[in-house]
Amino acid sequence: MSIVLVVNSGSSSLKYQLVDVAAGAALATGLVERIGHDDGRATHAVRGPAAGAGGAGEGEVREDLAVRDHDAAFDWMLRAFAEHGPSLEDHAPVAVGHRVVQGGARFFEPTVITELVKINIDELSVLAPLHNPANLAGIVSAERAFPGVPHVAVFDTAFHQTMPPAAYTYAIDREVAERHRVRRYGFHGTSHRYVSRAAAGFLGRPVEELKLIVLHLGNGASACAVDGGRSVETSMGMTPLEGLVMGTRSGDVDPAVLLHLQRRAGLDVDGVDDLLNKRSGILGLGGHGDMRDLVGAAEAGDARAELALDVYAHRIRSYVGAYAAQLGRVDAIVFTAGVGENAAEVRRRSLAGLEGFGIELDDARNAERRGGARRISSDDSRTDVLVVPTNEELEIARQTLEVVAG
Ligand SMILES: Nc1ncnc2c1ncn2[C@@H]1O[C@H](COP(=O)(O)OP(=O)(O)O)[C@@H](O)[C@H]1O
Ligand SMILES: CC(=O)OP(=O)(O)O
Numbered sequence: 001m002s003i004v005l006v007v008n009s010g011s012s013s014l015k016y017q018l019v020d021v022a023a024g025a026a027l028a029t030g031l032v033e034r035i036g037h038d039d040g041r042a043t044h045a046v047r048g049p050a051a052g053a054g055g056a057g058e059g060e061v062r063e064d065l066a067v068r069d070h071d072a073a074f075d076w077m078l079r080a081f082a083e084h085g086p087s088l089e090d091h092a093p094v095a096v097g098h099r100v101v102q103g104g105a106r107f108f109e110p111t112v113i114t115e116l117v118k119i120n121i122d123e124l125s126v127l128a129p130l131h132n133p134a135n136l137a138g139i140v141s142a143e144r145a146f147p148g149v150p151h152v153a154v155f156d157t158a159f160h161q162t163m164p165p166a167a168y169t170y171a172i173d174r175e176v177a178e179r180h181r182v183r184r185y186g187f188h189g190t191s192h193r194y195v196s197r198a199a200a201g202f203l204g205r206p207v208e209e210l211k212l213i214v215l216h217l218g219n220g221a222s223a224c225a226v227d228g229g230r231s232v233e234t235s236m237g238m239t240p241l242e243g244l245v246m247g248t249r250s251g252d253v254d255p256a257v258l259l260h261l262q263r264r265a266g267l268d269v270d271g272v273d274d275l276l277n278k279r280s281g282i283l284g285l286g287g288h289g290d291m292r293d294l295v296g297a298a299e300a301g302d303a304r305a306e307l308a309l310d311v312y313a314h315r316i317r318s319y320v321g322a323y324a325a326q327l328g329r330v331d332a333i334v335f336t337a338g339v340g341e342n343a344a345e346v347r348r349r350s351l352a353g354l355e356g357f358g359i360e361l362d363d364a365r366n367a368e369r370r371g372g373a374r375r376i377s378s379d380d381s382r383t384d385v386l387v388v389p390t391n392e393e394l395e396i397a398r399q400t401l402e403v404v405a406g
């Protein structure tokens with residue numbers, strides 16, 4: 001049997017997928033949002049043949065309700081499976097795979113969750129206060145809901161453990177950095193790993209031979225230089241705040257900006273944290289945290305939205321240049337995640353002006369809207385530019401199954 005339940009537990013949300021790994025497809029997907037608030041919302045969608053003959057959308061249910069905590073969210077999920085299918089008796093998961101954001105320098109691989117592993121995940125919360133406590137809450141609730149099967153943690157940081165010291169070391173006092181484990185860890189590794197292999201498959205070449213720049217542009221966003229299938233550099237650092245401009249996160253700023261704001265703007269530590277993580281990025285700049293809305297506003301002539309798009313693309317272009325220099329050669333630039341897969345305008349702006357480096361988009365291919373992996377560069381482009389859909393849940397399910405199958 002190859003069915004795995006994948007859990008991505010955030011501070012106020014629970015995303016889940018029941019995945020048939022052998023078929024490479026989800027049987028059901030769901031999302032419980034605004035956990036802990038009065039105005040929660042939950043959706044459960046039955047996918048594939050299990051959705052019945054009625055076609056797409058047939059199997060979708062949506063409910064507005066208050067969800068107290070993660071335990072209650074799992075209760076809702078179990079009820080949704082019981083009432084709307086697929087039946088968890090007929091499609092019993094052999095394991096539960098959990099997305100865990102911060103694995104520190106401790107976890108290199110997907111890991112069967114034991115009491116000690118949970119203590120470690122909890123202890124790593126100091127390096128990911130926004131993510132690890134929520135991941136752990138999801139694990140504890142899922143263990144209660146699925147007591148009979150192994151639970152496996154798949155870490156966002158694991159793929160980046162191959163970065164060389166020169167890439168992960170910050171130039172600050174060594175002793176302070178070591179004592180407090182201040183270094184770059186990198187995130188979105190599950191996606192970067194999946195997408196780099198899928199890109200190699202599309203190109204029909206072994207990933208070991210390829211030098212790739214992967215641009216994961218979702219709500220969170222990061223770039224990764226992948227050399228021979230291994231991460232050698234990535235734009236997120238000790239936390240998922242560094243690097244590219246994101247939906248609500250600033251990405252790179254001069255660290256002295258934080259000091260200045262605390263000294264002069266009356267912000268305390270939590271105020272700066274909130275500003276940079278939740279009120280910055282394209283939301284802070286252009287008034288929209290959702291890229292669809294930002295592109296729409298820019299098209300309608302909104303100057304703030306226009307600037308936000310330019311800053312977003314400018315930062316990506318800088319990273320493409322930096323990673324080309326680190327790799328020494330680039331076989332392909334790969335766009336993925338919600339923005340990367342869908343926003344042709346963002347892709348166009350990000351790579352504009354790079355023709356002199358042999359990077360040239362084909363406008364018609366870039367504008368085309370279809371699923372699956374595809375090439376969007378011109379036939380003359382020395383570097384291939386691809387769109388490759390990510391699938392973090394399938395990758396987590398695969399890795400989980402590998403671990404439990406031994
Ligand atoms: N057609 C589209 N055009 C532009 N942006 C899009 C489109 N579809 C989705 N997006 C953007 O993708 C982002 C969400 O990406 P996603 O990978 O789903 O995020 P998450 O990090 O939450 O998994 C949002 O900013 C959304 O606006
Ligand atoms: C680590 C991270 O930034 O994740 P997400 O993009 O899901 O917010």
Ligand SMILES: [Mg+2]
Binds near residue numbers: 219337
């Ligand atoms: Mg995502």
